[in-house]
Amino acid sequence: MATPGNDGLPPDLPEAKPVQGSRWRMQIVWLVPIVAVLIGGWLAAKAILEEGPTVTISFKTGDGLEAGKTKIKYKDVDIGVVKSVTLSHDHKRVIATGELVKDATSMLVDNTRFWVVRPRISGGTVSGLGTLLSGSYVGMDEGNSSKTRRDFVGLEVPPVFPSDIPGREFVLRSNDMGSLDVGSPVFFRRLQVGQISSYDLDPNGKGVTLHVFVNAPYDRFVRNDTRFWHASGLDVSLSPDGVQINTQSVVSMLIGGVAFETPDSDETTEAEANTKFQLYPTHADSLKTHDRIVDTYVVNFYDSVRGLTIGAPVDFRGVVVGEVTRIYTRFDPVKKQFSIPVEINLYPERFTSRFQHDRTAGRLSEQxxxxxxxxxxxxFRFQLRSGNPLTGQLYVAFDIFPDAPKAKIDWTRTPAELPTVPRTLQSLQDSLTRLLAKLNGIPFEAIGTNAQRTLQSANDVMAKLGTDVVPQAHDTLSAAHSALDSANDALQPDTQLQQNASDAMRELARTAASVRMLTDYLERHPEAVVQGKPGGKQ
Known part of the structure; x- marks a missing residue:
């Protein structure tokens, strides 16, 4: 057992020696924040790399837009969200800023479209009913342009069809919209083949321009000479066969529509996209002959034009060769007379022989x-005639009138004025008016007074004859009768007067014979007047 030393420690324990540590040795406690920083950096980098594009969309109103909640959808798939909604600098529009997913970057091109999806009824179609529960959202339609874009102007009306639907869009020109609207159907042979996508008022305010989309494969039936017309409501026409009523469908009767048809011709070329066509009011108007040559003239009428309307036909012996375009009034300060100038369009091609295949339609003459x-x-003159006695409608007739007064065309005036003749009924009325005026000029009252006086005088004369003249005339007639009796007695064959008269006649005959002999002698011997008749000589 070890004995403790002087310092009280056991003698067999080794002595501890201090060791110098490294200055850069990381403590394990710092590993956690470093890992957190790395994870945060990775998340930040991932967020930056996966961050989608930011777009700004301008709308007229902020109805249905809510920052942080309003979704941006493409084909009902969420591709973004509206982050902020602010006013523009001029306070006239609403600017919505949206963030899209990264995959939507390639979809942001020049003709990409955005609009707010709300409940809407337009053109007979109902859309956006699902937003009544889920709320409004921003719809998107991908464009096909190659130019990228980040700021857009939102549509106030949703597009009728997505841009990826096959078909073609065409442009129609019309005088008015009628009952058409965005979404109104387009018919071909009473089959719905498209819709009206948009419309605009012309800058001059004289018409409207409509864009119609015809779905494939029906778009191939739109040719260069295809005719479009309003198919709204009922098309009622009166013909020799009776009353005809045409309509495309019940839908077109209620909300309107457009129909098209290609007339029978040799044209087989399909119309290109955005080809412009005229939208006619009716089917009959669309089938009218389209004339290339139009001549404008003025015909001046002095009788009433009541019943003559714009578009009334100009008729040549039953063939429509023109139409009325304008009706005016004019006062002649020299003649102090009012007249009605009517401007007409004549189509020279309608005078040519179209049935002859070896002739090209055009003018009758090069001059x-x-x-x-x-x-x-x-x-040849122009005349107003009645087209329908029931309605009183008039038309302008172009025909020959052999007894018409001489006239000439003044080609220095623009447009030139062509001569006219009065209506037949008007001429008869004018003749009757002149006759009545002459009859009114006869003093019938004075004539009646004079006749009455004459009759009174005649009565007085007859009365005087009965009292004075008749007895005297009776005496005269008696005396004349006596004289005639005496003359008759004297002229009897055996009276002395008759014998004396016979002797006188014989003597007169002998005297005439002697005078004749003397005359003959003097013709032969004129010298006997001076010398006398020689003795013994004849």
Whole structure:
């Protein structure tokens, strides 16, 4: 057993010696914060690498937008969220800032579209009913442009169809919208093949431009000569076969629609996207002949044009060769007379023989002014005629009137004025008016007064004849009768007067014979007038 030393420690324990430690030796306690920093850095790097793009969308109103809650969806899949909603600098619009997932970066191109999905009824379609429970959200439609973009202007009306639906869009020009709206159907042979996607008022305010989308494969039936028309409501027409009523569908009757048809022709080329077409009011208008040559003239009428409307036909012996475009009034300060100038469009191609395959439709003559002068000189005139006695509608007739007064066309005026003749009924009315005016000019009252006076005078004369003249006339007639009896007695064959008259006639005959002999002698011997008749000589 060891004996303790002087210092009280056991003598066999080794002496402790201090050892110098390393200055850079990490304590294990620091491992936890280092791991935390590394994890935080990794998370931060991952968040940065996975962070999607930020977009700004401008809307007219912030209805349905809520920061941190309103989702951004593409095909009903969440691809982002609206982070903030603020006003623009001019306080006229709402700026929504949204953060999208990284995978949506390639979808942000120049023609990408955003809109707020809300409950909406438009063009007979109902959309956004699901938002009544879940709330509004921002819808997105991917574009196909190659140019990237981060700031957008949101649509106020959702697009009718996504951009990836096959088909083509066409442009229609019309005078008015009628009952059409975004989402109104497009029909082909009464089959719905598309919809109206948008519309705009023309800058000059004289019409509207509509964009219609026709789904594939029906878009191949739209050719370069296809005709579009309003298919809204009922199309009622009156023909010799009776009343005809046409409509595309019950939907078009309620909300309107557009229909198209390609007339029978040799045209087989499909129309390119965004080709422009005219939208006609009715099916009948769309099938009218489209003329390439249009001549504008003015015809001046002096009788009433009540019943003549814009669009009334100009008729040549039953063939429509033009239409009325404008109706005015004019006062002639020289003649002090009002007239009604009517502006018309004439289509020269309708005068040519289209049924002849070896001829190309065009003008009848290469010198139209000379042809017009010839026609006018030969009695061609314009006249108002009644087209429908029941409605009183008028049309302008172009025909020959052999008895029309001479006229000439003044080609220095623009448009040139063509001569007219009054309506047949108006001419008869004018003749009756002139006759009545002449009859009104006859003084029937004065004539009646004079006739009455004449009759009174005649009565007085007859009365005087009965009292004074008749007895005297009776005496005269008796005396004349006596004279005639005496003359009759004197002219009897055996009276002395008759014998004396016979002797006188014989003497007169002998005297005439002697005078004739003397005349003959003097013709032969004119010298006997001076010398006398020689003795013994004849």
């Amino acid at each position: 139209p002014h000379e042809l017009a002068d010839f026609l006018v000189a030969n009695g």
